[in-house]
Amino acid sequence: MSNDVELEQEHLDLLYGHLDDLRERATARLGQTRKERGSTHQAMSERDSMSAMLIDQIERYNAVEHGLCFGRIDGLDGVVRYIGRIGLFDEKSGDHVPLLTDWRAPAARPFYLATAASPEGVRRRRHIRTRGRKVTDLDDEVLDLDIANVTAGRTLSGLAGEATLLAAVNARRTGRMSDIVETIQAEQDVVIRTDLSGALVVQGGPGTGKTAVALHRAAYLLYTFREILETRAVLIVGPNDTFLRYISQVLPSLAETGVLLCTVGDLFPGVTARREEPAAVAEIKGRKIMVDVLRKALDDRQRQPTKRIPIEIDRQGNRETLYLEPGEAKRARNLARATKKPHNVARPIFEKEIVAVLTGKLTEKLGDDPFADITRAAFESGRKDEYANTEDIGDNVLDQADVEEIRKSLAKEPEVLAVCDWLWPVLTAQQLVAALYASPDRLESAAPQLTAGERAALRREPRGGWTPADVPLLDEAAELLDGDKPVSDEFVIEERERLARREYAEGALEILKGSRSLDDEEDPEYLSATDLLDAADLGERQRTISFVTAAQRAAADRSWAFGHVIVDEAQELSPMAWRLLMRRCPSRSMTLVGDVAQTGDLSGAPSWDSILSPYVADRWRLAELTVNYRTPSEIMAVAGHVLATIDPTMSPPRSVRDTGVPPWAERVDADKLVDRLVDAIRAETAVVGDGRVGVLVPAERVATLGAAVASAIEGTAVGAGVDLVSPVVVLTVKQAKGLEFDSVLLVEPAEILDGSPRGASDLYVALTRATQRLGILHTAPLPEAVKI
Numbered sequence: 024m025s026n027d028v029e030l031e032q033e034h035l036d037l038l039y040g041h042l043d044d045l046r047e048r049a050t051a052r053l054g055q056t057r058k059e060r061g062s063t064h065q066a067m068s069e070r071d072s073m074s075a076m077l078i079d080q081i082e083r084y085n086a087v088e089h090g091l092c093f094g095r096i097d098g099l100d101g102v103v104r105y106i107g108r109i110g111l112f113d114e115k116s117g118d119h120v121p122l123l124t125d126w127r128a129p130a131a132r133p134f135y136l137a138t139a140a141s142p143e144g145v146r147r148r149r150h151i152r153t154r155g156r157k158v159t160d161l162d163d164e165v166l167d168l169d170i171a172n173v174t175a176g177r178t179l180s181g182l183a184g185e186a187t188l189l190a191a192v193n194a195r196r197t198g199r200m201s202d203i204v205e206t207i208q209a210e211q212d213v214v215i216r217t218d219l220s221g222a223l224v225v226q227g228g229p230g231t232g233k234t235a236v237a238l239h240r241a242a243y244l245l246y247t248f249r250e251i252l253e254t255r256a257v258l259i260v261g262p263n264d265t266f267l268r269y270i271s272q273v274l275p276s277l278a279e280t281g282v283l284l285c286t287v288g289d290l291f292p293g294v295t296a297r298r299e300e301p302a303a304v305a306e307i308k309g310r311k312i313m314v315d316v317l318r319k320a321l322d323d324r325q326r327q328p329t330k331r332i333p334i335e336i337d338r339q340g341n342r343e344t345l346y347l348e349p350g351e352a353k354r355a356r357n358l359a360r361a362t363k364k365p366h367n368v369a370r371p372i373f374e375k376e377i378v379a380v381l382t383g384k385l386t387e388k389l390g391d392d393p394f395a396d397i398t399r400a401a402f403e404s405g406r407k408d409e410y411a412n413t414e415d416i417g418d419n420v421l422d423q424a425d426v427e428e429i430r431k432s433l434a435k436e437p438e439v440l441a442v443c444d445w446l447w448p449v450l451t452a453q454q455l456v457a458a459l460y461a462s463p464d465r466l467e468s469a470a471p472q473l474t475a476g477e478r479a480a481l482r483r484e485p486r487g488g489w490t491p492a493d494v495p496l497l498d499e500a501a502e503l504l505d506g507d508k509p510v511s512d513e514f515v516i517e518e519r520e521r522l523a524r525r526e527y528a529e530g531a532l533e534i535l536k537g538s539r540s541l542d543d544e545e546d547p548e549y550l551s552a553t554d555l556l557d558a559a560d561l562g563e564r565q566r567t568i569s570f571v572t573a574a575q576r577a578a579a580d581r582s583w584a585f586g587h588v589i590v591d592e593a594q595e596l597s598p599m600a601w602r603l604l605m606r607r608c609p610s611r612s613m614t615l616v617g618d619v620a621q622t623g624d625l626s627g628a629p630s631w632d633s634i635l636s637p638y639v640a641d642r643w644r645l646a647e648l649t650v651n652y653r654t655p656s657e658i659m660a661v662a663g664h665v666l667a668t669i670d671p672t673m674s675p676p677r678s679v680r681d682t683g684v685p686p687w688a689e690r691v692d693a694d695k696l697v698d699r700l701v702d703a704i705r706a707e708t709a710v711v712g713d714g715r716v717g718v719l720v721p722a723e724r725v726a727t728l729g730a731a732v733a734s735a736i737e738g739t740a741v742g743a744g745v746d747l748v749s750p751v752v753v754l755t756v757k758q759a760k761g762l763e764f765d766s767v768l769l770v771e772p773a774e775i776l777d778g779s780p781r782g783a784s785d786l787y788v789a790l791t792r793a794t795q796r797l798g799i800l801h802t803a804p805l806p807e808a809v810k811i
């Protein structure tokens with residue numbers, strides 16, 4: 024074996040040499056490009072585009088530094104193929120010989136799929152384990168049936184690369200999710216490589232790798248369908264900021280950065296929805312009837328006067344009063360509504376009609392027959408029912424130009440515009456929704472289908488920010504107001520530039536730091552590159568850059584149609600949130616991953632069919648993941664009983680390993696809970712060393728217990744928005760969704776169970792967050808379903 028290690032080290036040295044070479048060339052070109060002095064706008068723009076492209080390239084080379092090459096397959100035909108994070112070719116040889124095959128390429132697929140029973144043309148699969156640039160171990164599986172019995176023990180369970188896989192799942196957690204590119208299993212590989220088109224649902228129990236698979240699928244799709252997806256972008260939606268930070272490193276480590284990661288609360292440009300609200304209120308906002316509520320709220324803003332409205336206008340220094348009759352206002356409203364255009368888009372039609380009516384009145388007042396042209400025009404445009412016969416059309420002594428002059432001046436008249444604003448106001452989504460929440464009368468009129476208590480729950484003052492559940496309502500409102508028109512073109516451009524400048528500046532400086540640490544600091548090429556990319560003017564330079572990624576553009580554009588949308592913890596989204604996401608993905612090219620047994624949100628989905636059937640009927644595919652890579656079998660046995668209370672027909676996923684460590688539970692007196700918890704945390708941190716301890720507590724206790732633990736144990740992070748790199752984290756179950764810790768301490772499970780109508784699902788989630796150890800502390804009796 025040691026001879027083999029040396030041989031693999033030689034190949035690895037060759038690959039890293041190649042990578043260094045590519046990076047150096049790109050860095051040198053970057054330095055050169057930055058020095059070019061073009062004076063025209065186009066030259067500057069081209070130079071900046073080229074710089075951005077080179078920076079992107081360097082970023083990719085830096086990203087694959089760790090674990091560049093991790094596998095090798097030896098074919099039955101004698102061909103040897105190395106598998107890694109990117110493809111590298113021996114360009115000097117002229118015939119483009121692959122030195123390293125990208126894991127996403129079809130040629131790499133047997134590395135993930137081959138088994139002794141179905142070797143896919145592979146004689147031997149080798150996992151190459153490395154630390155930095157050094158080979159540390161090799162893990163071989165011989166798949167040739169003639170000699171399969173030699174290694175049969177390794178593949179009995181159907182796992183590929185078992186030793187490497189177990190090393191990965193047993194490793195200490197860091198607070199950041201790692202990629203699984205070295206050990207993707209066959210059932211996961213099938214999901215990752217499913218075709219781009221259509222909706223795919225990935226259902227799987229806790230720890231089956233749904234999140235990991237979703238992220239690797241994004242990388243696969245970007246590689247395989249780069250042309251489509253680089254222009255239309257990929258959106259990944261996760262449940263909260265902590266989760267997004269947790270997964271943030273995975274795609275960069277796979278050398279993919281052009282993906283927009285966000286929560287539903289981020290999906291309305293210009294709004295950062297972080298305000299909190301009770302789950303029951305969010306549930307009301309998530310109901311589909313809110314579409315009708317918003318429609319009615321908007322209808323109510325298209326006012327119908329009950330009395331004539333006096334309009335005072337200035338006519339060459341004289342004040343004139345014109346009267347708009349209720350019937351005339353109604354006719355204008357009907358006309359504008361009949362266009363079926365969004366409210367703001369239809370406003371000019373409403374305004375034009377009001378101005379036309381007033382023009383008629385004013386010309387009449389001035390002693391002429393005003394209706395001649397107007398009624399004729401109305402008649403000719405087909406509104407015959409309003410003007411029953413052509414005899415109504417009289418003579419007009421004013422010529423067309425005079426009438427037109429009057430019309431123009433009325434169209435600018437502040438009083439006329441003020442009346443139009445009152446009858447048909449131009450609104451933003453924020454104005455419509457905030458005004459609805461702020462007024463019991465508006466709520467009562469718009470939401471008769473809600474109970475008085477539910478309407479009272481929606482009541483809120485306009486100030487104080489938006490909640491995540493407001494965002495789908497804002498989006499729906501924007502749709503009713505403006506259709507698929509961007510909120511405002513100017514705003515979109517501004518927002519785009521702001522995001523692009525920020526990301527660009529941060530990204531570029533990171534890259535330079537990264538590449539410097541790898542190379543000679545005195546290298547003149549590096550110096551010239553860093554000189555030119557100093558932090559002070561980096562952001563400003565980007566102002567002129569015409570190149571911004573599709574993901575950046577998409578982030579600022581409410582009407583953006585993504586090339587593919589991936590939704591994690593998809594079971595949690597409300598019907599209103601689905602409407603928003605479906606609008607962002609008209610092609611319905613989507614991957615939804617989740618577990619309906621873990622649904623904790625009150626407006627979450629009871630089944631996949633209920634989410635998808637309104638949009639794609641039964642045209643969606645289901646893939647299932649069945650193996651739990653996170654939670655050891657000892658802990659899954661406990662969680663399995665809780666699952667049976669949620670749905671007795673569901674079985675928990677099969678754990679990939681035992682740890683021999685049984686979960687424990689301990690009842691303590693209420694006044695001893697904090698002390699005992701602090702002791703237990705200390706004990707667990709001692710066991711997991713540089714791993715992570717998660718303390719999961721009922722929502723009502725997070726503030727008090729969190730503060731008590733934080734004051735006793737240094738480095739404790741508490742509650743929403745925490746950074747999971749902290750050694751100890753105190754969270755609610757909702758906040759811990761999708762996350763994992765080496766050791767979990769669960770406090771007061773009975774309160775979690777009783778704390779919500781979906782308490783059993785919450786408990787199931789809480790019990791399945793540990794990769795190694797689980798302890799339960801309780802003052803009340805353990806729920807019956809928790810059998811320890």
Ligand SMILES: Nc1ncnc2c1ncn2[C@@H]1O[C@H](COP(=O)(O)OP(=O)(O)OP(=O)(O)O)[C@@H](O)[C@H]1O
Binds near residue numbers: 188202228
């Ligand atoms: N093939 C694999 N190789 C190595 N580790 C894996 C593999 N598949 C999953 N894992 C690990 O298992 C853990 C659970 O994965 P992940 O969070 O994606 O599961 P999940 O199905 O999304 O779980 P949950 O529904 O509980 O959020 C992660 O640490 C992930 O890296």
